[in-house]
Amino acid sequence: MLLSILPAIALAAWAVGQDHLGQAPLRHTQVEKHADGEGLGPESLRLVQFTLDDAAPVWLTERQKLAAKANNTHFMDITDTPLLGWSPKSCFSYPAPNSTIVRGVLAHLTTAEPQANLEHFTSYHNRYYDSDTGKASAEWLHARIVGYTDALVSKTQKALISAEAIQHPWKQNSIVIRMAPLNASLTDPVTIIGAHIDSLNHDGVLLGAPGADDDGSGTVTILEAYRSLLVGNYLPVSPLEFHFYAGEEGGLRGSQALVSRYENAGRQVRGMVQFDMTAWHKAGTLETVAIITNDVDPALTQFPRLLVDRYYPLTGTHDHVSWTKAGYQTAHPVEGLQEHIHAIHGTLDCIDISPEFSFHHMRQFCKLAVAFVIEVTSN
Ligand SMILES: *[C@@H]1O[C@H](CO)[C@@H](O)[C@H](O)[C@H]1NC(C)=O
Ligand SMILES: *[C@@H]1O[C@H](CO)[C@@H](O)[C@H](O)[C@H]1NC(C)=O
Ligand SMILES: *[C@@H]1O[C@H](CO)[C@@H](O)[C@H](O)[C@H]1NC(C)=O
Secondary structure: OOOEEOOOOOOOOOOOOOHHHOOOOOOHHHHHHHOOOOOOOOOEEEEEOOOOOOOOOEEEEHHHHHHHHHHOOOOOOOOOOOOOOOOOOOOOOOOOOOOOOHHHHHHOOOOOOHHHHHHHOOOOOOOOOHHHHHHHHHHHHHHHHHHHHHOOOOOHHHOOOOEEEOOOOOOOOOOEEEEEOOOOOOOOOEEEEEEEEEOOOOOOOOOOOOOOHEHHHEHHHHHHHHHHHHOOOOOOOOEEEEEEEOOOOHHHHHHHHHHHEEEEEEEOOEEEEEOOOOOEEEOOEEEEEEEEOOOOOOHHHHHHHHHHHOOOOOOOOOOHHHHHOOOEEEEEEEEEOOOHHHOOOOOOEEEOOOEEEEEHHHHHHHHHHHHHHHHHHOO
């Protein structure tokens, strides 16, 4: 199967005028008032930023915020993290890929494991981030990570790995797997791949939302990359992390909580690549790995193309924005043009909705995840 890289897909995200919702200046008293333990009741007030440029954030109720989302607008809920991007960041470059170990690890990737994982992950009624099923799905994922690690880790690798559940003011945890050489410290620049674990039905938070493509697909993609690194006994020379974010659908809340923590600790990031929707291959179209070109780092966005050129026989490019906003370098490969968009954010986003939901296609993103992390963390 030939793949081609679409050179540029500027998705029409963020460019949304919302004057009908009313604007209010950012005032610190308000931030303090609503910052802690707010609960997610429909009338609780949230500070919402619709674009990454200078537009002032607006105060909305949780209900208004989710209504805006159902209307296909993109935003960040910055109530708890209004100040991202206050500190200067290092700038990293991405030399031409030259690793001799990527191919060996790619051989360990399967379609069966991601499929089995996604069958379970989509069996929750929904994975809404402040629900009991959202919480249970994250606990299952954490147990799955620990299970893979216990079953597959080598003695040398074991000392390098931790899998931490990160608690938030809502029910669902985020999860961070860290794989770092013994001589590394927390302030060494880290390479991150991420996906979001929550799902949402736009018609109401109590309704079903299997979230197979958005973003169960990205979740099991980076999980399979992790599994293959275990089987291949990969030992990074610089720190590597896998991030599973809660609360993306509520306005990038889990990722912002992590970014804020990293920024406050003075941590540097070599590159952050987000995997959000990796399974859809529209029938009758050339299979593609697309790259989103807004709100990302240009140098890192070129890098996946180099990786695909090197590691696949080719002729032929969401939570990352939290990192972008703080000034870290990010990229976001995605399944293709957004033809499938009708299926997400509702009960139809499930594995068997169509043969266009493809674990073979997802495998291209597993490869990209493996190639990216090894090329950046192996020398
Ligand atoms: C939905 O979007 C349309 C067009 O952008 C706008 O006119 C309308 O007011 C929006 N409705 C809500 C509930 O945000
Ligand atoms: C790949 O390139 C980097 C610098 O760009 C170098 O440090 C490393 O030794 C090279 N690795 C191989 C296997 O050639
Ligand atoms: C850790 O050791 C490796 C070689 O084993 C070296 O390449 C790397 O620079 C060291 N990192 C630190 C932070 O000392």
